[in-house]
Every structure is written in structure tokens, then in C-alpha cells.
Amino acid sequence: MTVLVKVMLKSGVLDPQGKAIADALHRLSYTSVSDVRAGKLFRIEVDTADPRHAVEVGTQMAAKLLANPVIEDFEIALETASAAGGSR
DSSP states (O other), X not given: OEEEEEEEEOTTSOOHHHHHXXXXXXXXXXXXXXXXXXXXXXXXXXXXXXXXXXXXXXXXXXXXXXXXXXXXXXXXXXXOHHHHTOOO
16 A cells, blocks of 8 residues: 655745745746745555555654654645556
8 A cells, every 4th residue: 555645844934945946936937836835755655455554654654754743744645546647
């Protein structure tokens, strides 16, 4: 089962990477962009068929290693078969 862990800076925490991306987008004529927040997405394969167990394990990993609780929040989701292919 695939667990997705999305880690983002907490609201109010300065995001210099997001600011640099927003500035670059403005230079590329994407003037309607008002803000960018950069984050991390982890796709983790967990050997279980139980969705609740997969979410529990993902939450533990995020809390212990993947996110810094002082400045970051995280969200856990399970990847569906249709989301696995991606799009462009």
C-alpha cells in the first residue's frame, strides 16, 4: 500500500524557497501568482493491506522523522490506483 506524506511549513513560518519560486514565476510572466509555499511529498510503500495500519505507520514516520513539528505540519493520504500514474 502506498502512503503519501505531505509536509509543509506552518502558516506564519517564512518560506524563502517559496518566495524565490514566486519571484521566478513573476519573471516568467505568471503575474497572477500571489504566493507560493514549497513543501515535500514522500511516497512510501508499506507492506500491509490494511488502510488504517498504513495511515498509522505513515503518521508515526512523519511525526518521528519526516516533519519538524516546530515549523512543519503534515498530512497523510493513501495513494489510489488512478493517482499512481500521474499526469502532465
